Each structure stands twice: as structure tokens, then as C-alpha cells.
Amino acid sequence: MFNHTLGLNSQIAAIYRKLGDFESSEEKLCDLIWQAEGLGDTYRDQVAYFKHELAHLYSDEKWRLAKVPLGGAVPPRYRVEKILLEAIHDFAVIFNEGPHYLCSLEQLRRYYEMTGEVHKLSALITEKIEPILSAIRPTDRSRIEKYLELMQGAISSFWRLREYEKADLWLYWRQQQIENLDTKGDYSLEALSNLIMHAKTYLDRSMPHFAEPLLEKTQQIASQILPSDHSIHKTIAETINNKAWASHT
Numbered sequence: 001m002f003n004h005t006l007g008l009n010s011q012i013a014a015i016y017r018k019l020g021d022f023e024s025s026e027e028k029l030c031d032l033i034w035q036a037e038g039l040g041d042t043y044r045d046q047v048a049y050f051k052h053e054l055a056h057l058y059s060d061e062k063w064r065l066a067k068v069p070l071g072g073a074v075p076p077r078y079r080v081e082k083i084l085l086e087a088i089h090d091f092a093v094i095f096n097e098g099p100h101y102l103c104s105l106e107q108l109r110r111y112y113e114m115t116g117e118v119h120k121l122s123a124l125i126t127e128k129i130e131p132i133l134s135a136i137r138p139t140d141r142s143r144i145e146k147y148l149e150l151m152q153g154a155i156s157s158f159w160r161l162r163e164y165e166k167a168d169l170w171l172y173w174r175q176q177q178i179e180n181l182d183t184k185g186d187y188s189l190e191a192l193s194n195l196i197m198h199a200k201t202y203l204d205r206s207m208p209h210f211a212e213p214l215l216e217k218t219q220q221i222a223s224q225i226l227p228s229d230h231s232i233h234k235t236i237a238e239t240i241n242n243k244a245w246a247s248h249t
Contacts, residue, residue, distance in 0.1 A: 002035050006046070013053070022063045029054045048090035051083045052104045058083075059107065084108040088128065097136055102146035105129055106153050113157060121157055129154050133170075141183060148174065148190065152197075159201065171198040192221045203239070215240050 009032055016025035033050045036043040057063070058080050084104050091101035105128055112121035133151055138144045151174045158167035171194065178184045178191045185191065195218040202211035219236045226232060 002039060002043075006032075017057060017060070020062060022057060022060065025057055026054065029057065044090050044094050045096055048087045048094075048096070048104075049100055051087035051090070052100050052107070055080050055083045055087065055104070055107050059111070080111050081108065084111065097132060099142045099146040102132070102143070102150050105132070106146070106150045109150075109153050109157060113160065118161065122161060125154055125157055133173075144181060144183060148178065151177075152194075155197075164201070164205065167201060168198075171201070187221055187224050189225065192218060192225065195221070199239075212240070 009028060013025050013028040013032070016022070016028060029050050033047055033054070036046040036050065058077055084107055087104045088101065088108065091097070091104065105124070109121065109124060109129065112118075112124060129150060133147070133154065136143075136147065138147045151170060155167050155170045155174065158164070158170065175191065175194050175198070178188065178194055179186045195214050199211040199214040199218060202208070202214070215236060219233075219240065222230070222232055222236060
């Protein structure tokens with residue numbers, strides 16, 4: 001019965017969420033988790049997936065701000081950490097390193113940043129996120145997107161934790177991955193965005209000499225993929241000029 005109704009019940013939970021009826025969506029997801037858990041280890045993947053979805057529900061901005069047309073209960077945010085840790089564990093046990101596993105890691109990373117739990121954030125990145133980012137080479141589109149998103153999140157956390165050398169290393173690594181992907185490449189918006197982000201980290205630390213080659217590469221890519229009247233060309237040129245001035249003062 002579970003398999004026959006799985007697709008329908010998943011759609012119902014999603015519809016409830018779109019309608020703003022978060023409590024009914026929560027009830028449906030919890031029921032799906034309970035059913036899947038009762039079917040044993042064979043359904044561990046489904047259990048992990050629905051816990052990942054439940055965490056998304058609890059973190060939904062509309063529910064958090066109480067801007068919901070149906071139902072006004074405050075989401076039990078204290079459950080987010082527990083649910084995500086369980087989902088991450090279940091995905092790892094069955095060696096599922098797909099997009100939902102990567103997404104669960106990113107959700108938990110954001111949660112620890114939001115709560116300010118620095119030690120947990122640092123441990124998560126060191127013990128879970130860095131190893132998976134180093135180990136996998138995604139090829140399908142959905143996994144690639146979550147892979148790059150998780151890496152960008154880790155870089156942001158390193159910056160907040162003042163681990164600048166690690167942030168630099170991962171920015172270089174992320175650039176290489178983007179350039180080597182068939183769906184991205186050297187001349188892509190993702191490559192341009194990562195270079196801008198990397199250059200900014202050096203400029204924010206008053207290290208213009210490190211930013212210079214990145215800015216020049218940024219300028220080259222922008223000239224190839226963006227319209228000539230795009231405002232970013234002026235911004236990059238002004239940044240390079242300011243960098244040149246700063247390096248001589």
C-alpha cells in the first residue's frame with residue numbers, strides 16, 4: 001500500500017505547503033516517515049528523503065514569518081537539527097550521496113550559522129562537508145547544482161569563521177570544478193560569479209595584488225558572455241583601477 005500511494009501522498013504534502021497549510025503538510029510528511037520506518041531498512045532512503053523535506057518545511061520563510069493563510073502555529077525549529085542529523089546519517093548508511101544528501105548537509109550548515117553554534121558548524125564542515133566535496137565528482141545536473149551550492153556555503157562559513165586560507169583553497173577548487181563541467185565551463189555565469197566572489201575576499205582583506213589576476217580574468221569572461229552595455233563592465237574596470245591605486249599607496 002505504501003508504494004502504491006507514495007507518489008500521491010508526496011504530492012498532497014507539497015500541495016498543502018504551497019497553499020500555506022504547513023501543519024497539514026507536516027502531518028502528512030510525519031505520517032510518510034512513520035510508514036517508511038515501519039517497513040524496515042529497505043525503505044531507509046525514503047525515510048531520509050522525507051526527513052529532508054520536513055526540515056525544508058520547518059525552515060520555510062513563510063511559516064517562520066507567520067505569513068500563512070491557513071494555520072498559524074510556529075514551526076518546531078528545535079526539531080530541525082535532529083531531523084537533519086538523522087537524514088544525513090540514513091543517507092550515509094545506504095551510501096546515497098545524491099542531491100538530497102548534499103541538500104541536507106547544506107540545510108544543517110545554514111541552521112548552525114543561524115543559531116551561531118560555531119563548534120557544531122566547524123565540526124560539520126570538517127567531518128562531513130569537506131570529505132564529501134573532496135570525494136565526489138557529480139555529473140548529473142541536479143547533483144552538480146547541489147554540489148556547487150554546498151561548496152559555496154562552506155566557503156561562506158569559512159569566511160565567517162575567519163579561516164581565510166581554507167576559504168581561498170575552496171574558492172580555487174570551486175573555480176576548477178566549474179570550468180571542467182560540461183554544463184558550465186570557463187565562460188559561464190557561474191565561473192564569473194565565483195571569480196568575483198574570490199576577488200572580493202582579497203579586496204576585503206586589503207590584498208589587491210592577489211585580486212588583480214582574478215579581476216583581469218573576470219573582465220575577460222564578462223566581455224565574452226555579457227552585453228557590452230552591462231553595468232558589470234564598468235564596475236570591474238573601476239575595481240581594477242582602484243586596486244591599482246591601492247597597490248601604490
